[in-house]
Amino acid sequence: MSWVVENLDLIGRLTVEHLRQSALPIVLGLLLSIPAGWFAFRFRLTRGVVLTAVGLLYTIPSLALFALLPPLLGISFLSEVNLIVALTIYAVAIMTRFVADALSSVEPSVRQAADAVGYGTWRRFWQVDLPLAGPVVLAGLRVTAVSTISLCTVGILIGIDNLGYLFTNGYQRQIIPEILAGVVAVVVIALLVDWLLVLAGRALMPWTRKGA
Template identity: 55%
Template sequence: MTWIWSNLDLIWDRTFDHLILSVPSIILSFVIALPFGWLAYRYRSSRAVILTTVGLLYAIPSLPLFIVLPFIVGTSIRSPLNLIIALTLYGVALMVRVVADGLGSVDRDVRQSATAVGFSGWSSFWRVELPLAGPVLLAGLRVVAVSTVSLATVGAVIGAQSLGSLFTDGFQRGIEAEIIVGIVATVLLALALDAALVLLGRLLMPWTRRSAIGVTARPAPVIREVAA
């Protein structure tokens, strides 16, 4: 405990570093995955190619990726940007499949009725299909958030600062408390981001509040949309 009190500043700094790495990666993953996921869902021919590519991308271990990436995109190996790009790639790899599955999970009848009442393809995507795929997307994004926070710690072994630095530092100096604090802080940060996403989901998708999965509530937003 004494280690914590005398190193509060350090813990705060590393937590901040960690947020700088993970939050942009999570947001970017979502934004980039949307068009690719949509392509995979919409066009059967592209589906296999896209999903195989992200599957292979996801199979690449993180440490080699952190090392190889600078030589491909020209970042500096220790820079936050290098890690953000790598973490975003993993996030995209996860989210593309989620987006494709989520869009595919939207009830056929609902989609057809949206077309029937006069939504164009573009507005149907933004106002019907995307909101209805929302619960699935949220579930995927929560997984991305937790795994990104966890993965970001790996950067510490190549010298990119994060809560992971507490592991390498604690290991080299033999301070058990430092490592434990690092683990606890990482888990807490992951839980905090997860909770923030759940909250965000409730704000953006009020119709899912009653039922966790939103199956029974699914037709509701369509009625809302049509009435609006």
């Protein structure tokens, strides 16, 4: 415990860095997965292609993905860009399936009713399909946020400081409380963000509160 008390500054600074690095992949994952999920939902042909592609991307272990991206994208191996692109890829891979399932969960009769009262495809998507798919999309976003925050720690292996620093530093210096503090900090902020997403969902989607 004394290690934690003496190093609260360090833990605080790394936590801020950690959240900053995780935020962008989570947001990008949500934004990119909406069109990708729609393609998977809308056409039988693209469904197979999109879902197989995201499934394969998700299969690639993180350390191997860090190694593959630099030569493919011309970015530096030991860089924050590499970490953020890799985390975004995993976020899109998780979210796309959720978005596709979410859109499939909307009752066809509701969609027909919207068509019947004159909604165009574009307006129907934003005002009918997406709001009704919201709860399942939110479930996907929660899984994505928690996984991203947890996976972000691997960035320390390519020299990016975040809470993962406490793992390698604690290991090299053989300080068990340091690693434990890192693990606990990651779990706490992941569950905190998860809880904030639930609250945001209730605020933004009041129709889910009324209950069926």
